[in-house]
């Protein structure tokens with residue numbers, strides 16, 4: 001929500017009331033850009049805007065019939081002022097209530113009261129349609145709004161005639177052009193501290209339900225399961241791939257796509273999303289950093305919004321070649337200190353992201369250096385300049401590349417709308433309801449637990465006199481992730497393939513089970529051809545080189561290596577640059593400590609010995625044995641390695 005006005009002619013407009021507040025009128029307008037709530041009360045006017053981009057979905061519901069024994073004195077009585085709603089096709093409808101309820105779900109930017117900056121909060125707007133004396137007529141009005149909102153969210157044309165004619169019916173057919181294929185969700189139950197299942201079930205699924213995003217969930221059974229899955233299945237039955245886990249399973253998915261002969265079609269047609277549940281989560285953070293979303297307050301919420309909005313954004317990949325294989329990397333190639341920390345801290349996986357901090361201290365005490373040679377191809381046209389905004393008061397010069405000026409695609413081109421059709425509604429009512437997502441939960445059962453508190457925060461409505469108790473809107477528990485109706489909650493049409501209680505895999509569709517396999521050099525990879533000489537050939541003469549002892553050589557093509565590691569502050573998702581950081585031997589422990597501490601804010605680049613070089617390709621030849629070389633945090637063969645940027649090769653989901 002913000003102060004900008006909603007431009008353009010309204011698609012729909014309507015007047016609503018809050019029954020408990022006499023002399024208060026809400027004029028609600030839906031336009032191409034958003035929902036405008038104009039509150040008029042005692043001569044003053046206040047406008048709130050909810051951007052279309054912040055709205056994830058909406059639903060039409062009807063009030064639920066009360067159980068026969070419900071009364072104020074009965075222990076199980078439904079509390080007064082507690083509206084219960086059900087799906088319009090439910091057999092539990094309250095026939096006495098002729099109102100139709102439109103629930104609009106949004107995640108709006110709000111000022112963060114605790115820390116500076118912003119955060120996203122869930123907001124539910126409930127519009128109650130009851131100006132007609134028949135439920136069907138009220139529901140028809142609500143459905144018109146629902147259709148218009150959903151078309152605007154998806155940037156699709158609103159079917160002609162629906163809004164212009166009072167007699168026109170919104171039918172299931174009216175929504176047919178909004179139907180989408182499902183998403184494929186690959187969930188690693190062993191990611192990070194092992195909470196991926198719970199996070200998905202409790203925090204992601206309710207948001208997907210609000211957006212009516214259908215998915216097929218597959219829970220991985222072993223390492224390389226996700227890789228084999230995307231490599232062998234007919235993935236075009238889905239419209240995108242969502243990884244619930246860390247950067248390791250994302251690495252598997254990306255490389256699985258390049259094991260396909262039809263890799264070009266796969267990477268073009270299937271955008272990839274990530275819900276961060278690992279210990280590093282560098283990509284999830286980098287995506288939100290690139291689009292300026294407030295990630296840290298609620299990483300899962302922001303990442304789920306990216307999946308729901310599914311704005312296809314190009315991202316560079318890097319083709320990496322070792323002695324025994326070539327592979328595709330989205331995050332980093334490393335040798336030395338940071339790779340040692342990454343690999344050796346694996347044993348502390350259970351403590352999540354803290355493992356990196358703990359192991360950094362250990363490696364700092366037992367500091368190692370490595371001998372080798374580094375060649376690189378600097379980015380053409382890059383000058384040594386003062387760094388951009390990321391560190392205030394920075395005095396040292398750092399090499400960096402001029403911004404490419406890549407402009408994100410405009411996904412909201414103007415579309416055609418039918419003229420506004422003010423309905424005859426008069427006695428409709430509105431409820432605007434914020435719920436801060438502490439911890440990110442948005443299941444309605446959780447809201448029920450804090451019902452009394454919530455009630456005091458929202459408008460308390462009086463009984464409207466038509467047999468409906470109005471008040472804080474609450475979805476029926478069936479819609480909740482924590483519902484007892486199902487162990488796993490799914491949106492309509494979604495399917496789950498998860499580990500059964502006995503540990504067996506409940507594969508249903510999509511072919512047989514996937515057996516574990518060991519990846520080795522015999523794995524056949526496809527992808528764009530390399531422009532570099534083979535590893536066995538000398539590098540071109542015009543490349544630069546450094547030879548000697550190193551503390552680390554670490555390359556990244558994302559801003560963040562982990563959610564708390566701003567490694568390359570100037571990096572963009574698709575800037576065509578590998579950001580190569582070199583620290584040579586000779587740096588003191590205190591400077592190295594300063595470097596490590598600065599990684600969370602990007603101030604590590606203030607350490608004089610940390611040299612950041614923007615390149616398009618590099619080759620590394622270690623001479624010292626016994627270290628680790630990592631690609632996206634995964635250990636690869638220790639030995640010569642080379643990497644080259646492949647601009648815009650993948651598509652990721654962003655807001």
Ligand SMILES: Nc1ncnc2c1ncn2[C@@H]1O[C@H](COP(=O)(O)OP(=O)(O)OP(=O)(O)O)[C@@H](O)[C@H]1O
Nearest residue numbers: 191192220221222245246247248249278279280281
């Ligand atoms: N069912 C499974 N059992 C064991 N390991 C698995 C399973 N599924 C995937 N894996 C492996 O787990 C590894 C780590 O997964 P993931 O990246 O999701 O978490 P993480 O390593 O904690 O996070 P990050 O990579 O962000 O640090 C991956 O390399 C993947 O091969």
